Amino acid sequence: MKTKILLVEDEHDLSLIVCDTLHQQGYEAIAAFDGIDGLTKYKTEGADLIVADVMMPRLDGFTMAKEIRRISSDVPIIFLTAKSSIDDVEQGFDVGANDYLRKPFELRELLVRIRSLLKSRLSNNTGNSVYQIGNYCYDSIRQLLTCDGKETTISNIEARILDKLVVNIDRTVDASELMIAVWGRDEISNRNSLHGYIHKLRRAFRHDPKIAIINQRGFGYRLTAK
Missing domain, CATH: 1.10.10.10 (Winged helix-like DNA-binding domain superfamily/Winged helix DNA-binding domain)
Known part of the structure; x- marks a missing residue:
């Protein structure tokens, strides 16, 4: 069974590029285009990892992550954002993020972060926590x-x-x-x-x-x- 990644990103061109890259790497990619859509798809389809923009229409990434954390305490979440202040990073981690990638970013770096978090989650599930x-x-x-x-x-x-x-x-x-x-x-x-x-x-x-x-x-x- 393929690892399922939920991408929540309102920039459609970027979403298409990232999803294509994830497919090429052997992942199953599910696209959502705002926080409400992302939350709904997580509830209905689940995911092994979530990549989410912060600034999105209808429901921002931080609020979406809070709701997802009520459902799952351990699904890895990576935030994508153009914001760069320490306060923004801390807010992201406080609502349950596992990693934080600033836009613009290299796709290769995103893949490295994804592999690292998936490996860490597997280790937590099988090792001492x-x-x-x-x-x-x-x-x-x-x-x-x-x-x-x-x-x-x-x-x-x-x-x-x-x-x-x-x-x-x-x-x-x-x-x-x-x-x-x-x-x-x-x-x-x-x-x-x-x-x-x-x-x-x-x-x-x-x-x-x-x-x-x-x-x-x-x-x-x-x-x-x-």
Whole structure:
């Protein structure tokens, strides 16, 4: 059975080009031309991955993604957008995006992102997605921290950072690697935002004093639970 990709894009010429490329790569491509059409087709036909524009008529990509996340917490979503501010990227991840590609883009780059997300989803479905961190249990798919029966849902951005830290527990992760995982680029202007999210994660782990996220100044961050 072919991998099914739902493309939600209101630019018809671009949609045709991307769908043709996906077909050539062996995927089944379903086209929708606005957020409402995309949401309807996801509900009726499903998809293994969604590629969606942000600015669309009738229903924008962010709102569509929120509705899709009510149905599925794990279907990968890639946003396509001409917007480039950090606030826009963070908003996209906060509503449940897995990746963010700025227009104009190379088709080859889109294919690389698609393959990476599909591989990651397969790994999550067959491998470990629940981690014990001190007294906390972390479910990376549900983005949920549990301690003494109390559950805390962390944001998509916090989860992307924690995913990197937990698989490298007791090892320092380069700040550049964390920023690329979240924003797709390493820029000085992102450093304060990264530190802000690290601070939120520290608060999320506040009920276990053995857990710490240590700032290795000038390099990165290290998660410990000793």
